[in-house]
Amino acid sequence: MDPKQNASFDGHEDVVFVGGEAQGFAGVIAVHNTALGPAAGGCRIWDYDSADDALTDALRLSRGMTYKNAMADLPLGGGKAVIYRINTDRVEAFRSFGAAVEKLGGKYITAEDVGASVADMRAIAGATSHVAGIPKEHGQAGGDPSPMTALGTFVSIKALLGGSVQGRTIAVQGVGNVGFNLCKLLSGEGAKLVVADVNKVNLQRAEAFGVEIAPVDQxxxxxxxxxxxxALGAGLNAKTIPELAAPIVCGAANNQLATEADGARLVERGITYAPDYVVNAGGIINVSAEYLGEASDVVEARVRAIAPRLLRVLETAKSENLTPHQAADRIVRDKLAAARKG
Known part of the structure; x- marks a missing residue:
């Protein structure tokens, strides 16, 4: 399988297939860009239909991390790992994955993502220091990054709704770790919630917030x-965009637009779209602070700065007649070009 033949290959610096029968797992590590620093991005555990689908996701997600980290002004490049098969003891599998990360010599920093846990990060840490998402001592950044991802999404939503969610109806697609924490924040400030999730356990947890449950496909x-x-990406597409009933889209999922054309479709419908990697940077901000040994109190301030940054991106889009994701992409490309020039 040649990564360069994949339609999602975007000049990636390195793509490594990791694991095998002896290691008891199979996965892909994709390093997209290190112009701003080592490539950082989580390790996603998912039951992909094929190894090629896993590769496609790793390529897309790693590119997204380059843009997310640059937009958040972090000294990090973009990378991502996906594991699509585990057929041995989970601790042993993640320790073997950690050994694969270690072989990259610090080029890639891994962390928790969909399907992974803090316990998995501890197992990885048994084989490499290039991992974040491990609880630290009081006062130090670290641990599960999902609450910070949720906080960044929450402050973005508030900004787009004029500073308050009181009495506003928010439809949340996916109430896993991030979605659950987002619902907690929204409910705490008086929002009305309609939610959907394929996982019944997630829905049961969310019922604590008095949510209305909608079908996943509606x-x-x-x-x-x-x-x-x-939830997962590509949810904004040629089928769903004509069916959207909300005037604003702002969520924590990665790669929400299925294609470039979908950004234009949203504009044509008069729907404000908050570029995903601007909004959902809270988790990687937490990861960055942990990896750099910074104090936890700096993390929340950086995460809350996502909201004014988002509003600036939307202003740029309006003033320069761009779609929001085009405006965000242009800002990032300028940052990367400046970094390459030194």
Whole structure:
């Protein structure tokens, strides 16, 4: 399988297939860009239909991390790992994955992502120091990054709704770790929540917030003040965009636009789209602070700065007649070009 033949290959600096029968797992590590620093991005555990699908996701997600980290002004490049098969003891599998990360010599920093846990990060740490997402002593940044991802999404939603969510209806697609924490924040400030998730356990947890439950295939079409995609990517596409009933889309999912054309489709419908990698940077901000040994109190301030940054991106889009994701991409490309020039 040649990564360069994959349609999602975007000049990636390194793509490594990791694991095998002896290691008891199989996965891909994709390093997209290190112009700003070592490539950082989580390790996603998912049951992909094929190894090629796993590669495609790793390529897309790693590129997204380059843009997310640059937009958040972090000294990090973009990378991502996906594990699509585990057929041995989980601790042993993650320790073997950690050994693969170690072989990259610090080029890639891994962390928790969909399907992974803090316990998995501890196992990885048994084989490499290039990992974040491990609880630290009081006062130090670290641990599960999902609450910070949720906080960044929350402050972005508030900014787009004029500073308050009181009495506003928010449709949340996906109430896993990030979506659950987002619902907790929204509910705490008086929002009305309509949610959907394929996982019944996640829905049961979310019921604590008095949510209304919608079918998974209809949540995007719910009449709401804002639609918040917090599940997997490509949810904004040629089929769903015509069905959207909310005037604003702002969520924590990665790669929400299925294609470049979908950004234009949203504009044509008069729907405000908050570029995903601007909004959902809270987790990687937490990871960066942990890896750099910074104090936890700096993390929240940086995460709350996501909201004004988002508003600036939307202003740029409006003033320069760009779609929001085009405006965000241009800002990042300028940063990367400046970094390459030294």
């Amino acid at each position: 949540i995007h079409a719910v009449s709401a003040d804002l639609f918040s995609p917090c």
